[in-house]
Amino acid sequence: MEKRSADSQVKGVSTGTTILAATFKGGVVIGSDSRASMGGEYVSSKTINKVIQVHDQIFCCMAGSLADAQAVTKAAKFHLSFHSVQMETPPLVIAAASVLQEMCYKNREELQAGFITAGWDRKKGPQVYVVSLGGMLVGQPVTIGGSGSTYIYGYVDAKYKPNMSRDECLQFATNALALAMGRDNVSGGVAHLVVITETGVEHVVVPGNKLPKFHNE
Amino acid sequence: MLEETGPEWLSEEVKTGTTIIAIEFDGGVVLGSDSRVSAGASVVNRVMNKLSPLHDRIYCALSGSAADAQTIAEVVNYQLDVHSIEIDEEPQVRSAATLVRNISYKYKEEMSAHLIVAGWDRRDGGQVFATLSGLLTRQPFALGGSGSSYVYGFVDAEFRRGMSKEECQQFVVDTLSLAMNRDGSSGGVAYIVSIDEHGTEEKVVLGNDLPTFFDQ
DSSP states (O other): OOOOOOGGGGOOOOOOEEEEEEEEEEEEEEOOOOOOEEEEEEEEEEEEEOOOEEEETEEEEEEEEEHHHHHHHHHHHHHHHHHHHHHOOOOOHHHHHHHHHHHHTTTTTTTOOEEEEEETTTEEEEEEEEOTTOOOOEEEEEESSGGGGGHHHHHHHHOOOOTTTTHHHHHHHHHHHHHHHHTTTTOOEEEEEEEEEEEOOOEEEGGGGGGGTTTTO | OOOOOOOHHHHHHHEEEOOOEEEETEEEEEEEOOOOOEETTTTSSSSSEEEEEETTTEEEEEEEHHHHHHHHHHHHHHHHHHHHHHHHOOOOOHHHHHHEEEEEHHTTOOOOOOEEEHHHHHTTEEEEEGGGGOOOOOEEEESSSSSGGGGGHHHHHOTTTTOOOHHHHHHHHHHHHHHHHHHHTTSEEEEEEEEETEEEEEEOOGGSSSSTTOOO
16 A cells, blocks of 8 residues: 655655654753654664754754755744844744744745744743644644654643643653654654753753653564 | 536545554453544544444454445354354354455455454453454554554553453543544544453443543
8 A cells, every 4th residue: 555645755855754842831842753764765864853953942843855844944043043133132932933934835835844843932931833834833732743743643632731840741752752653664763852941951862772662562 | 517416425435434443451352433434525424333243252343445344244244153153152253353354355456444353252362353454463452444543652652451341441432532533534423342251242432421632
């Protein structure tokens, strides 16, 4: 049976992937797997980092065509640093998401990339936004994306609770990534996680052999 | 337009785009399904029971093309009746699954149905078999249908061997509810069938009695 997905029509290197972001009490966790594949048969990189910093306390995750995503995030990073100089204040998370949205919408015919933006700002605290393929922007408490996300919709719906503690949320995100990597053959490698709070940013990397194991392993 | 084409649901193939699940517990099995049957974008039956009896303590769960799946179930039901008279005792779950597998494999190009076979027999207790595309494999749990993709993560995380019957029933209802919330081709009510050495119990959980989660 043919596997029909947006990734299989992407030319070149695609990040068949699993990305997610979730808010907890006082911050956000944003994370991804680390596999880049070509055509679903060859893993071109086992350790790619799909969590990109676009400003001090704003990160985004990319899914879809790797080339498109890198080009857009590079442009967005520049835009945002210019914007924050002009405003003389760190940019709002929604500003970062809007910059990505504008690019995705204006170039919707050529681009094939979706983003999750997460961060902390002084106005609204921790936030998560998702910019979908065509350029729609939606704010949500928790969101997942990429090919591996299909398998964890049920898990995220059942297990996410608003206002979790930092450690609970980190465990939730690690579990979700591990489950998706276990079922999706184009997601895998290590789990990259970033925890963003008012005080700063912390990177957590969970190597493959330290990921939580579930009953069938 | 010269032709009278009529409403599109008359010409679309009827599929049980669906969520089906079967889980083994200590002493039996629990099967569950949603109740939506769709033809393209229309729901042609919102209360169909996709859990079909093959014998007293053996059921199957239907998914894929509604016609194909129902036909396979009816044929195997007949074949099992004959077989159980011939051997003069209750058939094994593995026999039922093999009969389903034989049809699925022989007609794999023409048909598109996936049946999960589950039941209880005296020899091996509760068993669940998957017969996708004509393979035959025994598993502790099996998922199927379009809605199953969304709940693989949940089932992987929450399944434990040796659950009690009630825990298993609750687990099946939770899983079906999550899948029905995310899959457009699954919905309606949840049908649950529990099979153990004492017999078979059928239950329906109506839409408003289904468990809800944080975003509802």
